[in-house]
Amino acid sequence: MTNAAVHLEAQQHSPQGHAHDAAASEITHAEGQQHPIKLYLVVWGWLFVLSTCSYLVDYFGFQGYLRWSLILLFMVLKAGLIVAVFMHMAWERLALTYAILLPPLLVLVFVAIMVFESDYTHLLRVLFFAPTA
Template identity: 75%
Template structure:
């Protein structure tokens, strides 16, 4: 049985090296890094909740909410999903499409004002 397994792995009856037998160890990061990130996530969440507490309204409210949201998502993706340690090509493949979607959403927001204006001018203000 052991010889059949050795042949499957290309060892041909030789003793398996210690590295092939054991499981590959993943990249280890210090616990301090995770604690610092959790701290920053707590601070950013407190900032996000303080927007409602102080009753901010309008563009300031939504700008701050989106800023806090993007910062928290960036920290989570970079550290907990290990994107900070990936190859640059993989990071671009994962990060560029959502950024392009945000650009297209911004273009749609700008276009919506024009569309509303043309509808009001064409169809009137209503009853």
């Protein structure tokens, strides 16, 4: 056996090993999760850049689908940064991440399906409710 395996086995069988693990766990919970301030400043900078880009879409006068696509893209990117870093979602378990992010994603899928179906519904209404000449 290697020295690390012997040390690990000794810790597992001794009551001091469990006490040491419990004490380390309590210290970790007491301190909380600490992230470097640089991370928050970088994210804040990206949020500023994305907001500027969002305002530039109106400044340059983009119209139609390009305008709305760019605005929605910048909005989703900003929301993703806020949720991931400021709401600490990047450090959560995967199950919790799926539980929070999957329902809005499915709602967007259903909205997209309704958008594609709306042309068909509009066509049927025009055909059946149009005045006969």
